[in-house]
Amino acid sequence: MIGIEAIxxxxxxxxxxxxTRLDFFGIDxxxxxxxxxxxxxxxxxxxxxxxxxxxxxxxxxxxxIEFNSSHIDCIIVCTQNPDSYGLPHTSAVVHGKLKxxxxxxxxxxxxxxxxxxxxxxxxxxxxxxxDFRKGILFTADPYSKxxxxxxKNVSLLFGDGATATLLGDDAEWTAGKFLLxxxxxGNDAIRIRDEDRILEMNGRxxxxxxxxxxxxxxNEMLIKNDTxxxxxxxxxxxxxxxxxxxxxxxxxxxxxxxVLFCAExxxxxxxxxxxxxxxxxxxxxxKVVIAGFGVGLSWGSTILTKNIRD
Amino acid sequence: xxxxAEEIRKIISSSKIIPDPSKISDDTNLHEIGIDSLDIFTxxxxxxxxxxxxxxxxxxxxxxxxxxIVTYINSKL
Numbered sequence: 102m103i104g105i106e107a108i109x110x111x112x113x114x115x116x117x118x119x120x121t122r123l124d125f126f127g128i129d130x131x132x133x134x135x136x137x138x139x140x141x142x143x144x145x146x147x148x149x150x151x152x153x154x155x156x157x158x159x160x161x162x163x164x165x166i167e168f169n170s171s172h173i174d175c176i177i178v179c180t181q182n183p184d185s186y187g188l189p190h191t192s193a194v195v196h197g198k199l200k201x202x203x204x205x206x207x208x209x210x211x212x213x214x215x216x217x218x219x220x221x222x223x224x225x226x227x228x229x230x231x232d233f234r235k236g237i238l239f240t241a242d243p244y245s246k247x248x249x250x251x252x253k254n255v256s257l258l259f260g261d262g263a264t265a266t267l268l269g270d271d272a273e274w275t276a277g278k279f280l281l282x283x284x285x286x287g288n289d290a291i292r293i294r295d296e297d298r299i300l301e302m303n304g305r306x307x308x309x310x311x312x313x314x315x316x317x318x319x320n321e322m323l324i325k326n327d328t329x330x331x332x333x334x335x336x337x338x339x340x341x342x343x344x345x346x347x348x349x350x351x352x353x354x355x356x357x358x359x360v361l362f363c364a365e366x367x368x369x370x371x372x373x374x375x376x377x378x379x380x381x382x383x384x385x386x387x388k389v390v391i392a393g394f395g396v397g398l399s400w401g402s403t404i405l406t407k408n409i410r411d
Numbered sequence: 412x413x414x415x416a417e418e419i420r421k422i423i424s425s426s427k428i429i430p431d432p433s434k435i436s437d438d439t440n441l442h443e444i445g446i447d448s449l450d451i452f453t454x455x456x457x458x459x460x461x462x463x464x465x466x467x468x469x470x471x472x473x474x475x476x477x478x479x480i481v482t483y484i485n486s487k488l
Binding site for chain 2: 132136303304305308309312313344348351
């Protein structure tokens with residue numbers, strides 16, 4: 102059964118310290134700590150491209166687990182901020198930089214904060230149908246390319262980062278059934294403006310959508326997987342903000358120590374937020390719900406079960 | 412059936428955005444007692460769910476106290 106073997110991650114060294122911007126944005130430290138939750142956001146250097154972030158995450162993956170790169174059958178890059186204008190596809194650029202074999206297929210998927218969950222479902226299905234043994238799902242969505250640093254709705258939240266998830270049949274984590282959704286009528290809640298190619302977000306719409314749709318999605322997904330919510334050890338939810346995590350915890354009716362918030366020092370890394378946490382998850386957790394939600398509006402969840410490996 | 416200030420207080424209470432809504436008067440500006448923008452969004456979400464109405468973004472900024480909220484909702488029902 103194809104599943105997650107290992108996760109490599111990359112956070113650029115650069116940080117924007119949000120505690121130095123309180124007066125500029127007219128907020129207090131309590132709001133920053135308790136509501137947005139991102140004390141710092143990671144920022145890539147101007148000459149780092151999206152594909153470079155992927156390559157760095159891949160390097161980290163190679164440090165964690167041995168595998169022969171010539172045995173990689175496919176790579177997928179999940180991004181909405183590709184290299185240049187997305188042509189050629191960033192996965193092809195990554196394929197070239199990693200000098201992967203010609204038999205390794207490569208394509209991009211365009212999704213935001215739901216991207217890791219969707220991507221996991223896509224790559225597993227793609228690998229199983231094509232009888233592939235090894236594949237890598239990259240997530241890299243450097244919003245610093247499209248953020249107005251003076252817009253507090255987004256500037257205080259989003260950070261740059263990338264992950265590389267190795268999929269294969271010696272899996273540490275196996276995913277259950279996925280439950281995915283879209284509400285296209287809300288597509289303007291998070292978007293790039295045509296006129297200046299800058300990101301804008303309706304915080305109220307995103308908050309309302311997140312705290313109502315995601316708990317229902319998770320509860321339905323658990324029914325689909327014949328799992329009681331009390332059997333879940335831990336919830337790794339997209340790190341939209343500390344406040345969203347708090348409201349989701351309340352609406353799910355679970356203990357707050359089961360729902361992680363880990364983005365204080367690097368921010369909301371979009372589709373990378375879930376694998377960033379999965380990588381450093383405590384070994385004691387055996388059943389973990391993952392749920393991504395955002396741009397689209399799009400959402401998805403599944404349950405990961407830890408396998409005992411030799 | 413008219414909405415009352417007490418009903419709104421109950422919704423504020425269930426929103427957990429301030430410790431004791433009974434202590435705020437009907438004309439107290441919610442922003443001035445430290446309720447921030449995200450708490451306000453949560454409150455309006457609860458009101459929308461409770462009364463099955465939609466409060467457009469353009470209306471949110473002017474609903475700054477309980478009196479204004481009560482009048483607004485009654486005009487929508």
